[in-house]
Amino acid sequence: MTTALSIRQLTKTYGNGFQALHGIDLDVAEGDFFALLGPNGAGKSTTIGILSTLVTKSSGTVSVFGHDLDTQPSALKRCLGVVPQEFNFNQFEKVFDIVVTQAGYYGIPARIARERAEQYLTQLGLWDKRDTPSRELSGGMKRRLMIARALVHQPRLLILDEPTAGVDIELRRSMWSFLTELNEQGITIILTTHYLEEAEQLCRNIGIIDHGRIAENTSMKALLKKLHVETFLLDIKGSLQAVPQLLGYPVVRVDDHTLEVQVDKNMGVTELFRQLAQQQIEVLSLRNKTNRLEELFVSLVEKNLAKGAV
Amino acid sequence: MSTEYLNSELAANLVALRTIVYREVRRFTRIWPQTLLPPAITMVLYFVIFGNLIGRQIGDMGGFTYMEYIVPGLIMMSVITNSYGNVVSSFFGSKFQRSIEELMVSPVSPHIILVGYVTGGVLRGLAVGLIVTLLSLFFTHLQVHHLGVTVLVVLLTATIFSLGGFINAVFARNFDDISIIPTFVLTPLTYLGGVFYSITLLPPFWQSVSMANPVLHMVNAFRYGILGVSDIRIGVAIGFMLVATAVLYAACIHLLVSGRGMRQ
Numbered sequence: 001m002t003t004a005l006s007i008r009q010l011t012k013t014y015g016n017g018f019q020a021l022h023g024i025d026l027d028v029a030e031g032d033f034f035a036l037l038g039p040n041g042a043g044k045s046t047t048i049g050i051l052s053t054l055v056t057k058s059s060g061t062v063s064v065f066g067h068d069l070d071t072q073p074s075a076l077k078r079c080l081g082v083v084p085q086e087f088n089f090n091q092f093e094k095v096f097d098i099v100v101t102q103a104g105y106y107g108i109p110a111r112i113a114r115e116r117a118e119q120y121l122t123q124l125g126l127w128d129k130r131d132t133p134s135r136e137l138s139g140g141m142k143r144r145l146m147i148a149r150a151l152v153h154q155p156r157l158l159i160l161d162e163p164t165a166g167v168d169i170e171l172r173r174s175m176w177s178f179l180t181e182l183n184e185q186g187i188t189i190i191l192t193t194h195y196l197e198e199a200e201q202l203c204r205n206i207g208i209i210d211h212g213r214i215a216e217n218t219s220m221k222a223l224l225k226k227l228h229v230e231t232f233l234l235d236i237k238g239s240l241q242a243v244p245q246l247l248g249y250p251v252v253r254v255d256d257h258t259l260e261v262q263v264d265k266n267m268g269v270t271e272l273f274r275q276l277a278q279q280q281i282e283v284l285s286l287r288n289k290t291n292r293l294e295e296l297f298v299s300l301v302e303k304n305l306a307k308g309a310v
Numbered sequence: 311m312s313t314e315y316l317n318s319e320l321a322a323n324l325v326a327l328r329t330i331v332y333r334e335v336r337r338f339t340r341i342w343p344q345t346l347l348p349p350a351i352t353m354v355l356y357f358v359i360f361g362n363l364i365g366r367q368i369g370d371m372g373g374f375t376y377m378e379y380i381v382p383g384l385i386m387m388s389v390i391t392n393s394y395g396n397v398v399s400s401f402f403g404s405k406f407q408r409s410i411e412e413l414m415v416s417p418v419s420p421h422i423i424l425v426g427y428v429t430g431g432v433l434r435g436l437a438v439g440l441i442v443t444l445l446s447l448f449f450t451h452l453q454v455h456h457l458g459v460t461v462l463v464v465l466l467t468a469t470i471f472s473l474g475g476f477i478n479a480v481f482a483r484n485f486d487d488i489s490i491i492p493t494f495v496l497t498p499l500t501y502l503g504g505v506f507y508s509i510t511l512l513p514p515f516w517q518s519v520s521m522a523n524p525v526l527h528m529v530n531a532f533r534y535g536i537l538g539v540s541d542i543r544i545g546v547a548i549g550f551m552l553v554a555t556a557v558l559y560a561a562c563i564h565l566l567v568s569g570r571g572m573r574q
Contacts, residue, residue, distance in 0.1 A: 014574065052415045055574045074319070074417040082415050088408035097336075104329025105416035107322020149412070 002030040002065065004157050004188040005051070010060035012046050012212075020046040022212040023060065028205070030065070030156075033183045034190045035203035035220070043212040044192045045085065048161050052082040064157055078106065081155030083146045085162050091135035095126055098134055099149050106153035113152065120148040123178065140167045144175070157188045164195060176202060200224075231289040232269075234259045237282040246275050260289060326418045327426050334430025338396055338437075345396070346438060349388045353442045356384050357449045360506065372508055372539045377450045382533040383505030386467060388442045390500060390525065391492070393435030393468040397427050397475030398488045405479065410572055420566035424476065424559070431472030432465065439464060452536065459544065460535030466551040467528045471496075473558035480565045480572075499525045504533075509541045524554065 005028040012021040021043045028034045038044045049055030051062060053073060062069040067076040089098045096117055103113030121127045124144040129137060134145060143163055150158060160179070164172045172195075179202060183189050193199055199206065199220075206223055208216040216223060236257050243253045248267050252260040263269055269286075276283060338345040357377070365376030372379055404410040413423055446452060454460055474491075482488045503525030509517050520526050527547035534540035540547075565571075 049574065052411075053573070054411055054414055056569065074419075077415060077417040080415070084411065086408065088411045090404070090409040091407055101329055101333055102412055102416070104332075105326050105413060105418050107318075107325045107417075109325060 003063075004028045004030045004032065004065060005190065006061075006063045007047070008061045010047070010050065010062060011058045012043075012050065012055065013058045020212050021050075021058075021060075024209065024212070024214050026207055026214060026217060028157075028188060028190060030188055031183070031186060032188055032205055033180075033203045034188075035199035035206040036190055036192045036209060037196070037199060037206065038192075038209035038215075042209045044209055045161060046212075047209065048082070048084075048159055048190075048192065051159060052080065052084075053077065078153065079156045081150035081153065081158045083143075083150045083158070083160040083163050085165070087142050087146065089134050089142075089145065089149065092133055094131050094133055095121065095137070095145055096130035098145065099152050102149045103152040108153060116152050116154070117148070120151050124148050125174075140171045143167055147175075147178075151182075155187070157190070158182065159190045161192050162194065163191070164193065164198060172198070229265070230263050232261050232263055232286050233289050234261060234276075234286050235284040237284050240281075244276065244279050244281055246272065249275070322417070323419060323422050326416070327422045327429075330413075330418075330423065330426025331429045331433070334396070334400060334427065335433055337400060338430070338434045345392070345434060346441060349392060349438045350441050350445060353384055353388055354445055356380070357446060361449055372537070374537055374539070375450070378452075378537065379508075379533075380506055381446045381450055381452065382536040383503075383529045385439050385442050385446070386464070386525075386529045386532045387500050387505050389435040389439040389464060389468050390471050390496065390528070392438040393431040394471040394475040394478075394492060394496060396434040397431035397472045398479045398482070398492075400430065401427055401476055401479035402482045402485075402488050405482075405571060406485075414569070414572055420563055424473075424562050424566060427476055428469060428472040431475060432468040435468035435471070436464065439468075454536055455538035456535045458535075459548075460532065462548065463528060463531040463535055463551070466548070466555060467532070470524075470528075470551060470554050470558060473555070473562055476562050477558070477565065480562075480570055482571075499523055502526075504529045504541060524550065527551070 005026065007024060007026040009023045009025065010021050011019070011023050013019045024043070024047070026047075036044055036047070046055055050057045050069075051064070053069070057069075062076075064076045065079045067079060069076055093101070099117040099121060100110070100113045103116060104110070108116070117130075118127065121130055124147060126137075126141060126144055126148060129141060134142065137145060143165075147160070147163065150160075163179075164175055167175065176198065179189060179191075191199065191203060203220055205219050206216065207214055233254065236259060239256045240253060240259070243251060244259070246261065248264070249272055250262045254260050261272060263272060273283065361377035361380055365380070368376045370376070401410070404413075443452070478488060478491050502520065503523050504520070509520045509526065512520060521542070527542055527550050530540040530542045531544055531547035531551070534544050
């Protein structure tokens, strides 16, 4: 399988001496939907900045579809579409002009650029706003405009840096389905997000970066298997008089109608329900207390913090 | 590299250049009340006050009426101010809004980016110069003495100041930084650059000092193109402008490649 992105021993030390990346290695296969996660200041945006050439690397190599950043930057950039975290378009330009102008920077003739601008603005629900100055768009519309702009030269690798930040849930879901469609069409996608359910829902593979190092780089399934304990909230029929004693399941009473139970993967939930039924406690519904990926993410980051403390 | 690849790269870069130039022209024509109208009004005031009212008291200069003498200098002054102002405000505006990142992430070569911005500055300088020239016809009669020199000098001057505006924009960190050079450097150099007088009126020491003012060479070379008179040698002036263009171009390319003020 072709490698869409290959990073080797990438380091970045800023002018003030802060080392943001400590020699990271990362591979993303063609067609993948890859999540790059990490706490604030972990090095995600620096990595994306280097890929998009807005940040100069200190050492290491980067290649996109075999095009080396140092020797073939032009070819690399043609393969790459970037949706940055912050709005970076001309606030006085009209929506349509922003997309067509971006196409022009990639050498796309005006007629084709206009056709593609119409196609992507329509798909992203912005065609009606084509003659609106970009500063008059809502936050969600501005995010979609940046996606349309990043797609206009039809990149093979699309990098989205928190594309759904500040976007309402309805719009977020429509963006998820749009991104899934793009990925099904063959576009490799790298996504950074703070919404971990978004990463879990969309991405097949995941890299967790922390303190400028790759803490985890595996498939989503493999990572989730590492989660040994899940915390569930159980809605109980009737009122709880006391905290039930459940053998092998640490339990906390949240309120009269809710229990919080920790379930070890080896124990499973069947035994839990058997014990609850024995005590004549009827469960109306069950849900995860937090997103599963979030639990893992927090534990990994905490582990790294502890290592740092030592 | 194959010929086909080079041709496709060239074609893509030409489209990119056209895009940048079109965007720049669209920008200054969209805001014409800020870009094209003020210099026209200012220059009409110069023509009325200096050329007409005060000029009558001054009499002839260099064998021409005072109005005829100052028109080339005033055209040049508007070209200098506007070519510089266009690039410095446009490029710094792009940095300020971070829309410069659109260009930096694209495969456009630094040469194309620079030529695009400079062409925008030159076109605005020429547009304002043309407007001022047309307005001057209401006050005096203009006859071009040497068309080739006139066109070459105006193009080189607009290019030099566009490149200067670009360097200013790269180093600027806030809006104050883009007005310091025009206010404290450009305006004094222009006013002391022989726009309103011949340096032969100055004592010998100040004549020598004036020769170090690059604007003097540009204004006089342009005046030579229009009127056929000059305080300096045309060959030296054009040679100086060609060297200045080359040096400034190289400096701009170096700044773009290093990403100063644009890359971290």
